[in-house]
Amino acid sequence: MKQYDVVIIGGGINGCGLLRDLALNGVAALLIDKGDFSSQTSQSSSKMLHGGIRYLENFDFGLIKEALEEKNLWLKLTPHLCYEREFYLPLYTYSKYTTWMLQAGLFIYDFLSHFQNKPHAMLNAEETIKTVPSIDPKGLKGAGKYFDGIVDDAKLTLECLYDALLEPGIEALSYHEVTSTHKVEDGYEVSFQSTLKLHKETVKAKYVVFTTGPFTDQLLPKLGIPWHPQLVLSKGIHLWLKEGSIKAKGSVVLTTKDNRVVFVIPQRGAILVGTTETPVDQDIFNIKATHNEVKYLLNVLQQYFPNANLTEASIISTFAGVRPLAKEEGHSHSLGKVSRHHKIYRPTSHSYVMIGGKYTTFRKMTQELAQEIVPRLGRRYKPNLTLNPLRQHSLIPTFGPKPELTLDLVKKIIETEKVTTFEDLIQRRLSLLENPQHLKSVMGIPAEDVKRLFNH
Numbered sequence: 001m002k003q004y005d006v007v008i009i010g011g012g013i014n015g016c017g018l019l020r021d022l023a024l025n026g027v028a029a030l031l032i033d034k035g036d037f038s039s040q041t042s043q044s045s046s047k048m049l050h051g052g053i054r055y056l057e058n059f060d061f062g063l064i065k066e067a068l069e070e071k072n073l074w075l076k077l078t079p080h081l082c083y084e085r086e087f088y089l090p091l092y093t094y095s096k097y098t099t100w101m102l103q104a105g106l107f108i109y110d111f112l113s114h115f116q117n118k119p120h121a122m123l124n125a126e127e128t129i130k131t132v133p134s135i136d137p138k139g140l141k142g143a144g145k146y147f148d149g150i151v152d153d154a155k156l157t158l159e160c161l162y163d164a165l166l167e168p169g170i171e172a173l174s175y176h177e178v179t180s181t182h183k184v185e186d187g188y189e190v191s192f193q194s195t196l197k198l199h200k201e202t203v204k205a206k207y208v209v210f211t212t213g214p215f216t217d218q219l220l221p222k223l224g225i226p227w228h229p230q231l232v233l234s235k236g237i238h239l240w241l242k243e244g245s246i247k248a249k250g251s252v253v254l255t256t257k258d259n260r261v262v263f264v265i266p267q268r269g270a271i272l273v274g275t276t277e278t279p280v281d282q283d284i285f286n287i288k289a290t291h292n293e294v295k296y297l298l299n300v301l302q303q304y305f306p307n308a309n310l311t312e313a314s315i316i317s318t319f320a321g322v323r324p325l326a327k328e329e330g331h332s333h334s335l336g337k338v339s340r341h342h343k344i345y346r347p348t349s350h351s352y353v354m355i356g357g358k359y360t361t362f363r364k365m366t367q368e369l370a371q372e373i374v375p376r377l378g379r380r381y382k383p384n385l386t387l388n389p390l391r392q393h394s395l396i397p398t399f400g401p402k403p404e405l406t407l408d409l410v411k412k413i414i415e416t417e418k419v420t421t422f423e424d425l426i427q428r429r430l431s432l433l434e435n436p437q438h439l440k441s442v443m444g445i446p447a448e449d450v451k452r453l454f455n456h
């Protein structure tokens with residue numbers, strides 16, 4: 001039976017981030033995911049590295065400050081995967097904020113970033129219309145401009161994994177479902193099986209860590225880990241709209257009648273719109289946007305951009321994800337108000353569970369866990385190693401100039417970037433939007449030729 005110091009279950013941003021930190025600290029670890037790495041929540045976010053402008057209302061200054069620091073760190077470390085972009089928050093005569101309140105909020109946001117954010121500014125109505133020509137001019141007073149980061153969420157996760165795999169003693173298995181854990185004297189035996197082939201295996205680990213996001217509450221009792229439900233699950237959907245369907249020179253932040261915010265973020269030759277916040281009543285592994293949720297977002301867009309003639313025909317595709325928010329006794333259970341802080345549990349002497357938090361702060365969260373585990377393995381924890389740049393980049397960068405895609409390059413991507421299926425390639429290695437067109441052609445190569453490479 002193979003032996004590891006740590007087995008991590010769940011290869012989203014938290015699992016891959018933790019694997020990297022442990023790997024850089026010389027720990028031997030195996031990461032296992034039921035599907036492709038980063039194919040669940042960590043590819044379904046609003047794709048922002050941000051402090052969270054709306055958390056200013058909750059006075060959650062500590063979280064905002066930490067998230068802004070992390071945002072600015074990743075902007076420096078991975079400019080091929082993220083970039084800073086201006087966001088415009090329009091103000092109307094009927095808005096709940098006054099100009100003064102907005103200006104004060106944006107100042108605090110910049111202050112909390114130690115003025116590392118590009119500085120905010122206030123626009124009058126005329127300037128706002130010039131910048132966001134599709135905006136409804138009726139009652140418009142102006143807009144606040146501030147800066148946040150846009151990230152390829154799936155790829156940053158994958159590049160943390162590739163970086164970890166450069167260290168000795170590190171392995172990762174996708175399309176393997178963990179089916180049981182068995183406590184032994186000095187650790188755990190972990191059994192898993194392939195979801196694609198007839199392969200089953202059991203390995204031994206001194207520590208088992210669950211970074212299974214929204215799946216945690218369902219999974220742990222099945223695996224025999226002592227566990228009471230700790231999550232508040234909150235579904236969020238997004239739309240990808242056709243490029244040019246809304247005319248705006250930056251991202252736009254819309255406040256909704258039910259006191260939420262919806263972001264409109266042009267990127268990747270399309271416009272990302274989201275998100276919603278509703279309780280979950282579906283299979284969370286295959287979660288999809290419903291017709292009502294799509295209608296809700298379209299209604300918000302139609303209110304702010306009445307002349308853009310947005311309809312379902314403006315939509316390229318939709319996606320949905322589930323926020324794994326950590327429950328807090330005695331705190332608000334309104335989904336938008338549930339804290340974005342994370343929690344780490346130790347249900348048994350040799351197991352850990354991490355839930356909650358935000359994508360933006362994953363490095364800080366996983367650091368807290370690595371700092372706990374590494375000394376227990378008799379090693380001194382070095383906290384600064386994760387500040388180094390990621391060493392293996394994806395062959396096709398998401399932002400900036402891309403090399404021409406050839407079949408040889410696709411073969412190389414499949415070999416070096418842990419690609420198992422056609423969908424892994426399209427969605428997460430090439431960062432293409434879900435679009436029926438890719439069933440015919442993949443960046444100029446006939447899809448059949450590409451698919452043949454997977455017939456092993």
Ligand SMILES: Cc1cc2nc3c(=O)[nH]c(=O)nc-3n(C[C@H](O)[C@H](O)[C@H](O)COP(=O)(O)OP(=O)(O)OC[C@H]3O[C@@H](n4cnc5c(N)ncnc54)[C@H](O)[C@@H]3O)c2cc1C
Pocket residue numbers: 009010011012013014015032033034035036037038039040041042043044045046047048049050176177178179211212213214215219234235236237275320321322323324356357358359360361
């Ligand atoms: C709609 C939405 C918008 C968001 N927007 C933002 C944003 O803009 N910025 C931000 O900072 N954060 C954002 N977040 C939060 C962020 O996306 C999450 O906090 C983060 O992705 C959670 O990552 P994770 O690794 O914990 O979970 P996941 O990415 O879900 O990873 C868990 C993994 O566990 C695996 N797994 C489950 N069961 C098993 C098993 N039995 N065996 C093996 N593997 C298993 C799953 O396959 C999955 O890959 C958003 C979240 C949502 C839902």
